Amino acid sequence: xxxxxxxxxxxxxxEGESSSLNCSYTVSGLRGLFWYRQDPGKGPEFLFTLYxxxxxxxxxxxxxxxxxxxxxxxxxxPKPEDSATYLCAxxxxxxxxxxxxxxxxxxxxxxVHP
Amino acid sequence: xxxxxxxxxxxITATGQRVTLRCSPxxxxxxxxxxxxxxxxxxxxxxxxxxxxxxxxGNILERFSAQQFPDLHSELNLSSLELGDSAxxxxxxxxxxxxxxxxxxxxxxxxxxxx
Numbered sequence: 361x362x363x364x365x366x367x368x369x370x371x372x373x374x375e376g377e378s379s380s381l382n383c384s385y386t387v388s389g390l391r392g393l394f395w396y397r398q399d400p401g402k403g404p405e406f407l408f409t410l411y412x413x414x415x416x417x418x419x420x421x422x423x424x425x426x427x428x429x430x431x432x433x434x435x436x437x438p439k440p441e442d443s444a445t446y447l448c449a450x451x452x453x454x455x456x457x458x459x460x461x462x463x464x465x466x467x468x469x470x471x472v473h474p
Numbered sequence: 475x476x477x478x479x480x481x482x483x484x485x486i487t488a489t490g491q492r493v494t495l496r497c498s499p500x501x502x503x504x505x506x507x508x509x510x511x512x513x514x515x516x517x518x519x520x521x522x523x524x525x526x527x528x529x530x531x532g533n534i535l536e537r538f539s540a541q542q543f544p545d546l547h548s549e550l551n552l553s554s555l556e557l558g559d560s561a562x563x564x565x566x567x568x569x570x571x572x573x574x575x576x577x578x579x580x581x582x583x584x585x586x587x588x589x
Contacts, residue, residue, distance in 0.1 A: 394576040403476060403564050403580025404517070447517065451576065460507045460568055460578060461530045464517040 362387040362452050364465035372471045373438055381433040381468045383448030393431050394462065395424050396447040404447055407433075438472045445469050477501065478581035480565050486587045492553040495584045497565030499546055504570040505529070506548040507578060508540055512561040523548055555588045562586075 363386040373379055385393065392411055396404035408417040410426040417424045421442065423434040433446055449462040477500035487493055499506050508520040519532035523542035534540075537555075542548040552559060562585050566578040 392574075392576045401582070403478075403566070403582050404578075405476075405580070406577040409576040449517075449576075460505060460522050460566070461519050461532060462576070462578070463519070466516045 362450055362463040364448055364450055364463055366446075366448050366465035366468050368468060369466070370469040370471070372473065373435075375439055375472055375474050376437050378434070378436045378438070380435070381446055381448075381470070383431040383433070383465055384429060385431070385448075385450045387450045387452045387463070389452055391451045393426055394449045394451070395422075395431070395433055396449065396464075398445045398447055398467070407446075435470070438470075440472050440474050443470055443472045476579040476581060478565055478567050478579050480563075480581035480584050482584055483582065484585050484587075486589065487555060488589055489555055489557060491555050491588075492551065493555065493586065495550040495552070495563050495565075495586075497548045497550070497581060499548070499565070499567030500579055502570065503567035503579070504546065505568045506542055506546070507566040507568070508534075508548070508550050509564045509566065509580075510561050511564060511583070515561075517564070520550070552586070555586075557588050560586055560588045 365384045367382045395407040398404045408424040413428045425432045445467040447467045449464040479498040481496045504525045507522045511517045520534040522530040526542050540550045562583045564583045566580045
């Protein structure tokens with residue numbers, strides 16, 4: 361069974377204090393690893409897709425990296441508006457798997473104080 | 475605004491009742507996905523439809539069913555409701571052309587409270 365574990369559960373940072381979120385996964389045949397951001401009362405919003413170990417993606421203050429066992433979401437010089445829950449998800453590559461059948465982690469609640 | 479519309483936003487009902495949640499995907503998207511989000515289980519895949527046909531099933535209870543209509547909107551029917559069914563139910567859609575990127579466009583969800 362596919363499993364995704366995110367740590368820490370919650371992270372409090374001061375504005376400008378860089379840090380990283382971790383996503384460890386166990387999946388048979390990784391087709392893709394995805395990062396989403398979720399604001400309170402809203403649906404998740406797509407951030408990145410990583411397909412293979414060694415791949416990196418960047419967007420503003422966020423950078424996602426992938427190894428064979430885990431992914432990191434690095435946040436550089438965060439701002440209060442980066443406060444949200446960050447969700448990691450995987451898609452397995454088993455035959456017949458739906459492209460949209462994602463297995464999500466429990467998320468990391470990030471709070472950035474001014 | 476993701477372009478995915480869900481109604482109702484909030485719903486309060488009693489145990490044993492039946493409710494229907496509605497979703498309109500983004501214009502042009504043929505795939506619709508339903509996810510359930512609860513505090514203890516997180517975000518869990520329920521079911522996917524593609525152009526009216528069921529494409530994949532997750533851990534969806536037998537008391538739950540869904541369908542996608544010719545105009546591509548979808549409905550999730552929840553029956554014989556139990557307290558544990560209280561959750562946020564999200565609908566998402568995805569582009570039907572081009573390489574799969576893992577980008578799902580989520581609606582704002584329907585919050586179901588079962589009393």
